[in-house]
Amino acid sequence: MVNDDIDAASAAEVDGVHLGQDDVKVSEARARLGPDAIIGLSCETVDQVRAADPGVVDYLGIETRFPTASKPDHKPRIGLRCLAELVGSATLQSVAIGGLKQEHAAGLLAAGCEGMAVVSAICGQPDTERAARALRHALDMARAAAR
Template identity: 60%
Template sequence: MSELREHLRLYLVTDPEMCRARGVVETVGQAVAAGVTMVQLRDKDISTRDRIALALALKDALQGTGVPLVINDDVEAATAAEVDGAHIGQGDMSSVEARARLGAGKILGLSCETPEAVVAADPALVDYLGLGPVFGTATKTDHATPIGLSGLAELAGLSRLPSVAIGGIKAMHHAQVLAAGADGSAVVSAICGQPDIAAATQAFFPEAQP
């Protein structure tokens, strides 16, 4: 579990539109080289077949880095591509079904927006929680009301599992996210589509700057 907490420290969620200039694979490669510790493939507008193909390309790009790759809301693709796991939301398939399909050795993440959802998350099925949205974000227009840093602290305090905060998080929020009790920040626009992917990633680690 401690290793997973470290992987959650800077968690990149891909966005096909924001990554369009470089492509998802190149964006992820640059971000991982600069310090991203986990990657989630999220593209809700392509077929499972295309998602599998993209996952295989990302898996190849991540080979040897030790950075886990999970797929959002497509356990079938995660299984077919043999990536590290999947991430599901409250409205997707149940944790019981997702775990049964993935198998015991894979990572399963679950999005939680309320204290009730956090408490209900079963550590026997789920490996980590995505908590939020912390702030409003244009990358997911159907998100729930932002919970803020105080709401994040409440959810993280209730969690029996490692957790990553998501929703409008920028580099300037990262220290506050960690202070609130989350193990890391999940980001989209703070890295995807930025003019300098490496610099945008390294901004989350100011203590490592010369």
């Protein structure tokens, strides 16, 4: 997946693109990338969640906005209760986005998210493989506990 850039996603022939509300329109991304591309859309409000067209968008990224170095201009944290409300309003699968770390996994899954999108939790770590494995383990444990 490429974040925010449909030209780069197309040139790199990746699986898809994740777009924010102020990026290119999802309908344009779908037209340019084709029916098999995965298109995700960030949402911050119930209105944005409900407006997401499941005929164009494949999943939603619900912004939790914990502090993160990869987006220093982020908005304030919305909290797990608000996250659950947004996910509950969605007809599409949702992942949490925004400064997430492995310790957030259980709360995000309990709020209804299918998973979590991360950058600095892996890329910002000295041992990226270890960080990725630890994050996967945290998600697996949270899923097992939820059963």
